[in-house]
Amino acid sequence: MDEKQCPHCGERIPEELGFCPYCMNKLTEEQVQQSYKKTLRWKWVLLWGAAGVLFITAILWNRSQAEPYADYMGTWQGEKGQVAVELKIEEVKDRVVYAYMIMTEGENELLRTDLNGSIDEAGCVLTGYDTGHETGRVRLELQNDRIEISAYQTEADEMSLWSFGRLPVLYLERSE
Numbered sequence: 001m002d003e004k005q006c007p008h009c010g011e012r013i014p015e016e017l018g019f020c021p022y023c024m025n026k027l028t029e030e031q032v033q034q035s036y037k038k039t040l041r042w043k044w045v046l047l048w049g050a051a052g053v054l055f056i057t058a059i060l061w062n063r064s065q066a067e068p069y070a071d072y073m074g075t076w077q078g079e080k081g082q083v084a085v086e087l088k089i090e091e092v093k094d095r096v097v098y099a100y101m102i103m104t105e106g107e108n109e110l111l112r113t114d115l116n117g118s119i120d121e122a123g124c125v126l127t128g129y130d131t132g133h134e135t136g137r138v139r140l141e142l143q144n145d146r147i148e149i150s151a152y153q154t155e156a157d158e159m160s161l162w163s164f165g166r167l168p169v170l171y172l173e174r175s176e
Contacts, residue, residue, distance in 0.1 A: 072097075076147050076172035082106065087115075087149065087172055095119045097126060101138075147172040 002015035009023040019026050076087040084104045091098040096118050103111040113135060117126035124140040141148040150169045 072142055072147070075175040077175045078149075078170045078172040080170050083110065085149070085170055085172065086175070087147065092119070097124055097140075099126060101128070145174070 003012045004015050004027075005011070006013055006020040006023060006025070006027065008020060008025040011020065011022045013020055013022070017027070070092045073089045073092055076089070078085050082105050086102045086104075087099060088101075089097060089099045097116060099115040101111070101113055101115055102109065113128040113130050115126040115128050115138070117124055117137070119142075123142060125137055126140060127137050128135045139150050141150075148169060148171055
């Protein structure tokens with residue numbers, strides 16, 4: 001049995017009736033069509049609204065899952081003896097870190113290298129590049145308020161200081 005909606009009271013009534021047994025109003029075909037269009041419009045509004053909420057939720061959830069380390073972007077600094085280290089994390093995208101590091105001793109710049117690497121549950125290993133070739137790797141352990149940086153592997157000569165001979169472990173604090 002097909003039903004229609006009364007445009008006056010909103011109750012569902014049999015299609016063949018020309019009046020509403022609930023509110024006793026006479027129904028014309030035009031009134032029934034307008035009521036149907038109004039009901040259909042609200043269903044579409046609710047459907048699109050729910051789809052929008054799901055879309056935004058998915059984007060936010062995906063970002064929180066894919067980029068949990070984006071909070072580490074920025075400049076980090078630390079010192080070990082007379083050697084100062086500045087690490088600038090420029091971008092974290094798809095769990096890949098793009099950064100550069102500068103090591104100085106007094107006024108002398110000892111090392112400037114581009115870094116990139118991937119993040120996993122154990123932390124992050126960044127590979128350094130100098131004039132297009134790999135110079136070594138450092139491991140970063142990302143903590144709440146600081147970064148622990150340590151030598152992981154080196155292919156550079158002793159003069160590059162990439163071996164971290166004087167800096168086996170260094171803690172970097174966020175720079176303001």
